[in-house]
Amino acid sequence: xxxxxxLILCLLVLTxxxxxxxxxxxxxxxxxxxxxxxxxxxxLFEQETGIHVEYINLMDNEALLQEMEISPAxxxxxVPSDYMVERLIARDMVAELDWEKLPNAAQYTLDYxxxxxxxxxxxxxxxxxxGTLGILYNTKMVEGTVDSxxxxxxxxxxxxxxxxxxxxxxxxxxxxxxxxxxSSTNEEELFAATDKLVEQKQKGIVRAYQLDETKDRMVGxxxxxxxxxxxxxxxxxxxxxxxxxxxxxxxxNIWVDNMMVPKQAPHYDNALAFIDFMCRPEIARMNxxxxxxxxPNSGAIAGMGEEYAANRVQNPxxxxxxxxxxxxxxxxxxxxxxxxxYNEVLNAH
Numbered sequence: 001x002x003x004x005x006x007l008i009l010c011l012l013v014l015t016x017x018x019x020x021x022x023x024x025x026x027x028x029x030x031x032x033x034x035x036x037x038x039x040x041x042x043x044l045f046e047q048e049t050g051i052h053v054e055y056i057n058l059m060d061n062e063a064l065l066q067e068m069e070i071s072p073a074x075x076x077x078x079v080p081s082d083y084m085v086e087r088l089i090a091r092d093m094v095a096e097l098d099w100e101k102l103p104n105a106a107q108y109t110l111d112y113x114x115x116x117x118x119x120x121x122x123x124x125x126x127x128x129x130x131g132t133l134g135i136l137y138n139t140k141m142v143e144g145t146v147d148s149x150x151x152x153x154x155x156x157x158x159x160x161x162x163x164x165x166x167x168x169x170x171x172x173x174x175x176x177x178x179x180x181x182x183s184s185t186n187e188e189e190l191f192a193a194t195d196k197l198v199e200q201k202q203k204g205i206v207r208a209y210q211l212d213e214t215k216d217r218m219v220g221x222x223x224x225x226x227x228x229x230x231x232x233x234x235x236x237x238x239x240x241x242x243x244x245x246x247x248x249x250x251x252x253n254i255w256v257d258n259m260m261v262p263k264q265a266p267h268y269d270n271a272l273a274f275i276d277f278m279c280r281p282e283i284a285r286m287n288x289x290x291x292x293x294x295x296p297n298s299g300a301i302a303g304m305g306e307e308y309a310a311n312r313v314q315n316p317x318x319x320x321x322x323x324x325x326x327x328x329x330x331x332x333x334x335x336x337x338x339x340x341x342y343n344e345v346l347n348a349h
Contacts, residue, residue: 028270031056031064031075033257034212036129038290045277051270059211060166068093073264076271082256083168083183085125086118086329095261096123101272104279108299113256117326125258126275127296129287131230132254132316132324133169134247136215136237141224149177149248152225153196158204162217162226165209167342168327169253170197173227174345176250183328187337194341198348209346218243229255231293234313238292245313251323256296288314 034057042053056075058064061084067074072093080088088094099106105126119125137146143156152161152173164170172182174193184190200206207223215232217223219239228236233245259278261271277283281299288295288304294314295301301308308315330338 025267025270026050027052027054028076028267028274029054029056029074029265030077030274031058031067032077032079033057033059036079036291038286041278041283041286044283045274048277049273051273053274062167068262072262073266075262076265076267077274078260078262079128079257080260081327082116082118082258083327083329085258085260088260089119089124090329093263094124095263095265095268097126097261097275098272101269102126102276102279104276104281108279108281108284108297110296110298113296116256118256118328119258125260126279128257128259128278129231129291129293130254130256130296131293131314132247132320133164133172133227133229133252134233134245135225136218136228136233136243136245137225138218138221138223138240138242139244140242141221146225146244146246147249149173149250151248152227153177153200153203153205155203155205157224159207160224161200161205161207162214162223163200163206163209164214164227165211167338169227170209170345171338171342172253172327173197176248176252179250182253182325183330185330185334190334190337190341194344197345201345201348229293230313230316231291234292234311237313247316247320247324249323251325254321254324254326256326 028051030053032055042055046052058067061081064078064080065084065087068078109127113127115122135146135151141160152163171190171193174197175184175189176182178189178192178196180186180189180193210217214226214228215236218226218236230245237243237245259275261268265271278287279297281297281303284295284297284300285303288300292314
């Protein structure tokens with residue numbers, strides 16, 4: 001089924017690519033994730049600039065890379081996560097940014113995100129959103145305190161745990177619950193993490209492996225615990241006050257999604273105009289308030305005031321941040337092992 005979905009996505013993107021070259025230059029092709037923008041900002045951008053936005057959804061970082069390898073000129077703006085930024089730079093697949101055309105990005109990006117480890121000179125990426133990976137749980141359906149990844153292995157929650165269908169996140173959790181780095185490349189640690197995830201599935205604890213639909217299922221009370229990103233957690237909690245979110249005590253992932261321009265983007269200047277528009281404080285605030293993830297924009301944060309500052313889902317405290325880690329890219333030969341091992345988990349009975 002996944003291969004069929006991937007093939008369909010390839011065809012859709014290739015169609016978009018052909019359309020891009022057939023159209024005039026008054027367009028920008030933006031590839032982002034589903035439900036990850038306030039769509040009204042697209043209308044505002046079009047009204048202000050006269051540039052039409054073709055907005056294309058993909059499922060995850062790996063799907064994005066696959067599409068870029070097939071059609072390197074299909075997109076003008078992409079939004080990969082930190083480890084994928086590192087990989088795209090290493091493969092020379094993205095363009096350097098002209099910062100003179102990005103005044104909002106230069107002024108309002110939080111200082112500690114201007115030269116991150118995945119883009120140490122800050123030449124290629126502009127932060128879009130950031131957040132944490134953690135556990136969303138229904139306070140009416142759990143017993144005691146939920147504060148550990150190990151809670152996802154508790155047999156009292158049989159068929160009541162939704163895991164995340166994401167290679168890096170699922171394997172990362174298997175590693176972290178055993179005390180290892182979520183970016184481990186150690187063969188023994190990876191095998192141990194795989195065994196741990198297979199054990200969880202074979203004991204009947206996992207209800208499903210999902211992504212975007214998880215938040216709605218948790219709002220509907222369909223599971224006791226689920227692995228989610230913090231923005232999805234905030235959306236769900238806002239809809240169902242019985243829900244709560246925790247970053248486990250063992251630590252977790254802090255991720256940063258970034259706006260970038262592919263090296264063969266057909267509309268480079270339009271791409272920069274779009275990126276800088278997204279970094280305007282009022283626009284960044286609209287996106288943050290709509291989708292619930294953490295903003296990297298100092299102007300947006302100032303505009304949201306005390307309510308945002310006090311929200312520990314969107315704005316985790318220093319102690320939480322300190323026990324988290326950013327994913328690093330995995331060498332190709334080890335990444336193949338990750339894929340093979342994760343497929344073992346998915347196919348376990």
